[in-house]
Amino acid sequence: MIKKILPANQTIQEEMQLIVTKPHNDWAQFPKSDIPILPVIDCHFSTKKYGNHNNTESVFFSKSNIYSHSGRYAFSQALEIIDIDPQCSVLIPSYHCLSMIAPVFWTGADIQFYKLKKDLSIDVVDIENKISPSTRAVVVVHYFGFPQNLSRVMEICKKYNISLIEDCAHAFFGTMGAKKIGGSGDFAIASLKKFFPVADGGVLAVKGNMDKKPYQTSLKIVTQLKYMINLLEESVLNKRLESIKIIFEVFRKLRHQRQHSDEKELVDFDRELSDFLKIQSWFDPDQKTKKISRLSKYIVENSNIGRICTMRRENFSYLLKHFNRLKPVTPLYSTLPQNIVPYMFPLVLKNPDTDFIKLKKKKIPIWRWEELCMSDCKTSRYYSKHLIQLPCHQSLKKYELDAIVQAVKEL
Ligand SMILES: Cc1ncc(COP(=O)(O)O)c(C=O)c1O
Missing domain, CATH: 3.40.640.10 (Type I PLP-dependent aspartate aminotransferase-like (Major domain))
Structure with a gap:
């Protein structure tokens, strides 16, 4: 890329x-989390439409x-x-x-x-x-x-x-x-x-009628298959779909050895990137005209929407209940109004220098927007360090949510 x-x-x-x-930490030093930060395919994935x-x-x-x-x-x-x-x-x-x-x-x-x-x-x-x-x-x-x-x-x-x-x-x-x-x-x-x-x-x-529709091309079958394999592999890596684990284990070992040396090069190169190249690398012009893969479209159209919305709200509320009165952290939003289906749980750290590292070392899945374009907004600069994003998606298991709660309580 x-x-x-x-x-x-x-x-x-x-x-x-x-x-x-600049990023506040070198993320490569932290162990990878076993808890998925985004939804993964699991056996609860249902193609049945939910009611109202x-x-x-x-x-x-x-x-x-x-x-x-x-x-x-x-x-x-x-x-x-x-x-x-x-x-x-x-x-x-x-x-x-x-x-x-x-x-x-x-x-x-x-x-x-x-x-x-x-x-x-x-x-x-x-x-x-x-x-x-x-x-x-x-x-x-x-x-x-x-x-x-x-x-x-x-x-x-x-x-x-x-x-x-x-x-x-x-x-x-x-x-x-x-x-x-x-x-x-x-x-x-x-x-x-x-x-x-x-x-x-x-x-x-x-909104309204489009005079010109963007030009789009279909994905090659090989690419569609690659996406499908990636999706299943991600799920297996996150301890879901254990029954197909064996299929991926051999592949993973082979690929891991090859990737390891490639990754090292990439990380070193990444450190050298100018701001200009860094921003550019977030966009691949070759992907611009690509249609979505058939599998992804199918999953979206046949997902159990009610389950997604309900579980996200329940998980968010669960985290909120536990984090609302803790000293080292403050939830960005202290309530979850009825009209909202949350993406992540935004949490403000009082002592980000130490607490971010503690959480990452405990393998808690966190995102933080550290790399921002410079602006005159003090809030954004503050949040680049203090605001972390924790998952609350529908694929999380109770023990994973509890591991997140426990780690935050121990700060
Ligand atoms: C607010 C916001 N907009 C746009 C995007 C880009 O979405 P995608 O990663 O699907 O290209 C992201 C991705 O993280 C995002 O957080």
């Missing part, structure tokens, strides 16, 4: 001077949507439909992962970052201050599945004739008042790996 990241428009991009903050569930509605189930390789490519398709080019500017929240930056970066457009408040809600005043004649799109993120109030942003976008892109990577389900999440913006994007046990998949929902 690294080899493919030098595009023709390199000079335009280099002028942008985006600076990425309040949160089953999603804009991403509509037939007119465009399914692609992953969320970032769905985002890139939205940028293509808007005709974002190097003369344009796009407003993005200061708290982000680099996969949200890379699609804009590849267009050559200017990227402006707007501020967020302590609860990660949008600073609408800052958005309006940062709008310029070249601003063509504003991206809003419903962090961890908690919906943003979009009424003011929608007014601003209308006033300045700017497209509103709802990044629903964390919010496949849920509502905001009478509306479904993703139903307010001109575009909404979803990342399927975060809510379903799939190896690939992103969705673009477009």
